[in-house]
Amino acid sequence: MGIKIITDSVADIPKEIVNKLGIKVLPLTVNFEDGSFKDGIDITKEEFYEKLSRCKKLPTTSQISPGDFIEVFRPLVDDGDYIIAILMSSKLSGTYNSAIAAKDYLKGKNITIIDSKLVTFPQGLLVVEAARMVLKGYGETEIIDKVLYMRENxxxxxxxxxxxxxxxxxxxxxxxxxxxxxxxxxxxxxxxxxxxxxxxxxxxxxxxxxxxxxxxxxxxxxxxxxxxxxxxxxxxxxxxxxxxxxxxxxxxxxxxxxxxxxxxxxxxxxxxxxxxxxx
Known part of the structure; x- marks a missing residue:
């Protein structure tokens, strides 16, 4: 049992920090004319910018599905972990709503979904602080309160x-x-x-x-x-x-x-x- 911090790939947290702090990152999908790629898994940032420089039509991104969240949430809930998911702005993607749907499906009392109202590394800073607080032994209430404070400031x-x-x-x-x-x-x-x-x-x-x-x-x-x-x-x-x-x-x-x-x-x-x- 413990507290698990989850986010999406939009948070752009450096991999060494993700690994050090034990953050779980779910990828969005990037859609180019020649195919779709899981962000950070099927395509690196360097490869993305190389493709971006050559494409005539801008790529699009697809939100994380409720099923993807359920697949990650279920084993953690079964193990008795408390989940705090800090996700990209709900005004810019349906990813937050997908996570809410997954929580409702699992009837997860020990799942908190936070709309960061941010994107890229401003969002990432919230996630990094939450993960650091987990390692320091803070409880979920203190972590959630800190993340909400950071979001507003x-x-x-x-x-x-x-x-x-x-x-x-x-x-x-x-x-x-x-x-x-x-x-x-x-x-x-x-x-x-x-x-x-x-x-x-x-x-x-x-x-x-x-x-x-x-x-x-x-x-x-x-x-x-x-x-x-x-x-x-x-x-x-x-x-x-x-x-x-x-x-x-x-x-x-x-x-x-x-x-x-x-x-x-x-x-x-x-x-x-x-x-x-x-x-």
């Missing part, structure tokens, strides 16, 4: 490098995308109540990084008492530029780096970088 910003993928996804018209490219526009996105939304735009990478540094400074965010997530969609060099400035301008407790996978990669495209932390 998560700050994150995404810098989009290549707006071509916003055009492909229908978020920009062709004329908007053309003007944006000519002006070297870098949109800045954030998460708000489960949705990924536009917040601002600047011209050029350096100004985008400066925008993030000024945002941290203006709000007096204290990074010394929190874990900072830095993550990218196949643009590590750009991420290191951001890391250098963040470290130079702040006292930081811990940094975890991650690479985003199919969901954010599809919509934001290669080149996106982001930062997340709890205040």
């Amino acid at each position: 998560m700050k994150c910003k995404f810098i989009i490098d290549d707006i071509e993928y916003l055009k492909k996804g229908g978020r920009l018209t062709p004329s908007q995308a053309l003007i944006g490219k000519l002006l070297n526009i870098k949109p800045i996105l954030t998460m708000n109540n489960g949705s990924l939304i536009y917040e601002d735009k600047v011209r050029g990478k350096k100004k985008a990084i400066k925008w993030v540094i000024n945002w941290i400074r203006k709000n007096n965010y204290n990074l010394k008492e929190t874990t900072v997530g830095l993550f990218h969609s196949d643009n590590y060099e750009f991420l290191m530029d951001l890391r250098e400035e963040v470290v130079k301008n702040n006292d930081i407790n811990e940094i975890i780096e991650s690479k985003t996978g199919a969901v954010v990669g599809t919509h934001a495209g290669p080149g996106c970088i982001a930062i997340a932390f709890v205040t």
Whole structure:
């Protein structure tokens, strides 16, 4: 008997952390024109971005089915474990509802399903903290309360490098995308109540990084008492530029780096970088 932390592949938690903390990750499915692939199992992040760069039509993703959750939940419930599943935003996928359906089917009193209202590594930070608390001996109530607190106090910003993928996804018209490219526009996105939304735009990478540094400074965010997530969609060099400035301008407790996978990669495209932390 124990507490088991479960999440989906959208959380983009580095594999070494997944293995160290005993986190169970269920994959979404990535659908390209030439086939469907289990995220992180049938296709690596490197392979995903290589295929993304060559495809004319953006891939789609399929949610985890209730049956997939039942297959994972049932043996844990039978063993007397308490399950805490922390999943991607229910506004962006039906995965959360699939998990609820699986819980109802199993009549699982010892299953808590949490809508993180986040995606990629902001979601992952919730999962990592929950798994760390399990290893420290905390009970399920304390862990759930901490995750819910973190969810409501998560700050994150995404810098989009290549707006071509916003055009492909229908978020920009062709004329908007053309003007944006000519002006070297870098949109800045954030998460708000489960949705990924536009917040601002600047011209050029350096100004985008400066925008993030000024945002941290203006709000007096204290990074010394929190874990900072830095993550990218196949643009590590750009991420290191951001890391250098963040470290130079702040006292930081811990940094975890991650690479985003199919969901954010599809919509934001290669080149996106982001930062997340709890205040």
